[in-house]
Amino acid sequence: MVLNSPRGTADLYGKELTYRNFILEKSKKLFNRFCYDPIVTPAFEHTEVFSRSIGQATDIVQKEMYTFYDKKQRSLTLRPEGTAGVVRAVVENKLYAQNLPIKLFYAGNMFRYERPQKGRMREFFQLGAEAIGSANPLMDAEMIWLISDLFSSLGFKDLVLLINSMGCTLCRKSYTQKFQEFLHHHQEKLCPECRHRLDTNPLRVFDCKRQSCRHAIEDSPKISQHLCSSCRDHFEKVRRYIKILGINCQIDHSLVRGFDYYSRTVFEVVSTALDSAQNALGGGGRYDDLVKQFGGPDLPAIGFAIGLDRTSLLMQQLGIKPSASRELKSLYLISMDQQYSEYLLELLQFFRKECICDTNFNIKNISKELKWAQKHHYDFVAIIGEEEFKNCRVSIKDMQKFKQHAFDWKNEKDTILALLRGN
RNA sequence: GUGAGAAUAGCUCAGCUGGUAGAGCACAGGAUUGUGGUUCCUGGGGCCGCGGGUUCGAAUCCCGUUUCUCACCCCA
Numbered sequence: 437m438v439l440n441s442p443r444g445t446a447d448l449y450g451k452e453l454t455y456r457n458f459i460l461e462k463s464k465k466l467f468n469r470f471c472y473d474p475i476v477t478p479a480f481e482h483t484e485v486f487s488r489s490i491g492q493a494t495d496i497v498q499k500e501m502y503t504f505y506d507k508k509q510r511s512l513t514l515r516p517e518g519t520a521g522v523v524r525a526v527v528e529n530k531l532y533a534q535n536l537p538i539k540l541f542y543a544g545n546m547f548r549y550e551r552p553q554k555g556r557m558r559e560f561f562q563l564g565a566e567a568i569g570s571a572n573p574l575m576d577a578e579m580i581w582l583i584s585d586l587f588s589s590l591g592f593k594d595l596v597l598l599i600n601s602m603g604c605t606l607c608r609k610s611y612t613q614k615f616q617e618f619l620h621h622h623q624e625k626l627c628p629e630c631r632h633r634l635d636t637n638p639l640r641v642f643d644c645k646r647q648s649c650r651h652a653i654e655d656s657p658k659i660s661q662h663l664c665s666s667c668r669d670h671f672e673k674v675r676r677y678i679k680i681l682g683i684n685c686q687i688d689h690s691l692v693r694g695f696d697y698y699s700r701t702v703f704e705v706v707s708t709a710l711d712s713a714q715n716a717l718g719g720g721g722r723y724d725d726l727v728k729q730f731g732g733p734d735l736p737a738i739g740f741a742i743g744l745d746r747t748s749l750l751m752q753q754l755g756i757k758p759s760a761s762r763e764l765k766s767l768y769l770i771s772m773d774q775q776y777s778e779y780l781l782e783l784l785q786f787f788r789k790e791c792i793c794d795t796n797f798n799i800k801n802i803s804k805e806l807k808w809a810q811k812h813h814y815d816f817v818a819i820i821g822e823e824e825f826k827n828c829r830v831s832i833k834d835m836q837k838f839k840q841h842a843f844d845w846k847n848e849k850d851t852i853l854a855l856l857r858g859n
Numbered sequence: 860g861u862g863a864g865a866a867u868a869g870c871u872c873a874g875c876u877g878g879u880a881g882a883g884c885a886c887a888g889g890a891u892u893g894u895g896g897u898u899c900c901u902g903g904g905g906c907c908g909c910g911g912g913u914u915c916g917a918a919u920c921c922c923g924u925u926u927c928u929c930a931c932c933c934c935a
Contacts, residue, residue: 440908440926495933499860517935546935551860553929562935629932643933694934704935716935743935772893800887806895821893835895 444550444558455748456561458758460543462589463563467541470582472565475540477521479547483511489520489726491696493637500548514547517695518564519723519739526568527732536569536735543744555714555746564720564741568727571736573670576701576722577677583705583718583740584683590747591756595717597684599703600660600691601671602639605725607664608699611657612638618656625652642690658689667700674701697723701738707750717750718742765856766792767816767832768809774799776825783818783830783845790856791815810835816856 441447448456467474487497502514515521522540525531531538543563552558565582567575580597587595602608616638623631630641630649641653663671678685685703693702702721720740727735751758767787771780780795787793796805802819809817819831824842832855833840843852 443926500933548934550933551931552927556934560935564935640933713930714934718935741935746935770894801889801891802893803891803895804887810895817894819893823893831894833894838895840894 442558444552446557446559451752452748455751455758456744459590459744459747459751460563463541463543463586466582466586466589467565470539470578472539472541472567475522475525475542476544477518477525477542478515479545480512480514481521481524483513485520485524486513486516489523489695489697489729490517494694494696496548496694500550502547502549515544516546516548518542518544518546518562518741519566519695519697519726522566522739523568523723523726523730523732523737527727527730532569532727532733532735537567537575537737538569539565539567541565553714555743555749557745561744562741563744564739566737566739568737569735571670571724573673573701574677575738576670576674577681579720579738579740580674580678580683580685580703581681583703583720583742586742587705587717587747590751591759592750592754594709596686596706596708597703598688598691598706599675599678599685599701600688601663601667601700602692602698602702602721603659603663603667604699607662607667608659611659611662614657614662615639615659619653622652625649639692642692643694653690659692660687660689670700693719693721695723697726697729699724703740705742709750709754714746716743717746764791765815765858766813767818767856768805768812768814769793769795769818770802770805770809770820771796772799772802772819772821773825776820779825779828780820783820786849787818787856790853 464474483501483503486501490497492498496516501516504512506512522542526538526540541564544561545559546562547559549558550556565579567579580599584597603611616634619626619630619634619638619641623634626634626641626649627644627646630644630646633640633644639659641649644650660668660671675685675687688704691702691704693704698721700722702719704719705717706715707717708715718740720738722736722738724736727733727737750756769780769784769787771777784793784795802821806817814835817833817835819833821831824830828845829842830845830852831840831842832852834855841855
């Protein structure tokens with residue numbers, strides 16, 4: 437039976453997993469410093485959790501969800517994104533009944549039924565943060581600060597941060613009308629798809645990559661110039677705050693994100709270097725109406741998510757190495773004969789309390805073993821051969837210094853420890 | 860969902876207009892019976908993605924299928 441993993445999924449191991457764990461560990465430390473608590477929510481939810489929050493008209497809900505019925509005929513859906521589930525959990529567990537805002541972070545697998553390509557899988561991994569219960573523009577600034585710090589702590593230097601405001605329900609509505617009118621006047625310049633969008637979801641015309649459409653909307657009214665006074669004030673403050681934080685960003689009037697629940701501040705981190713059409717590494721925004729929609733109190737909120745797959749891909753492409761913070765020394769224990777196994781076990785137990793340690797489970801000649809140990813950058817090699825076994829000794833070789841010394845196993849444990857600790 | 864290309868050893872790939880399946884790296888053994896980046900010798904490994912067709916004969920040509928890649932779409 438020959439089976440491969442389903443389309444758009446992948447097994448993760450080795451180098452790839454090293455990168456992902458590095459990203460996860462770095463971000464956990466960062467979230468901790470910013471006082472965000474971890475949350476784990478289910479990988480699947482009732483279908484309405486997503487269909488109602490993300491928006492019926494969006495592509496994700498229309499054709500990209502893994503929806504299935506369980507044995508009791510409940511319609512369930514594998515999560516296509518993280519925010520909806522977290523908001524549902526916050527409402528269900530009444531987590532808002534505490535000092536607000538509540539600040540959470542998560543990491544997990546997400547699922548979208550799409551045509552796979554580089555940086556876009558059907559099962560993919562995101563990590564993200566949500567802050568629920570504050571409308572303060574400082575909150576927006578903190579989110580942008582987080583996402584920007586996250587990437588710089590991973591070693592990225594030249595990423596572009598795009599920012600825009602989509603306004604609140606009120607000003608977006610009046611703006612959308614103006615924009616729609618504008619589009620009607622320039623209908624003939626738009627591609628067929630955009631002509632269709634014009635009626636269903638006019639803001640999505642901004643996402644069109646066709647030169648002709650981009651050109652057509654060049655002189656269109658910009659949303660950031662049609663905000664109501666309170667949204668304009670909010671957006672100005674956000675921009676001032678992130679400037680104070682020393683974070684570079686570009687205002688992108690055409691940045692309109694794909695979920696219906698976004699309002700006011702939206703932002704995205706893109707790479708011009710990522711060798712792929714999928715160049716958005718992360719993004720997020722405010723969703724001031726979503727908690728209420730889920731039956732909770734009227735709480736403003738903001739969040740973001742980053743794609744682990746793409747981030748890892750770009751790190752590898754740019755040659756950014758996960759900085760190996762290996763505090764412990766490593767030792768390779770070589771036994772020359774199976775007969776020494778009991779002695780070896782005793783030593784292995786001792787070494788593993790002190791350092792990273794492996795042993796040769798299959799007996800080979802010592803030359804090969806040393807070559808292997810060197811190639812794998814072991815700091816030390818310990819050898820049990822006939823001499824050592826008979827006299828209850830162990831030879832320890834410092835691989836960098838090319839120095840070797842035989843220790844008395846019974847009486848020189850402290851000396852061995854001192855050597856391993858580099859004293 | 861639309862369009863294009865690809866699939867051969869663990870990895871990277873060669874294999875011409877059909878005629879016995881190849882290299883480098885990796886792995887294993889040896890030169891060197893207990894000592895380090897080199898070198899040399901030897902070896903194991905393959906339903907040539909899967910299924911069908913054409914043919915005396917298919918890795919090679921044709922069709923289908925699956926997966927991957929790229930672009931569109933969309934998004935992280």
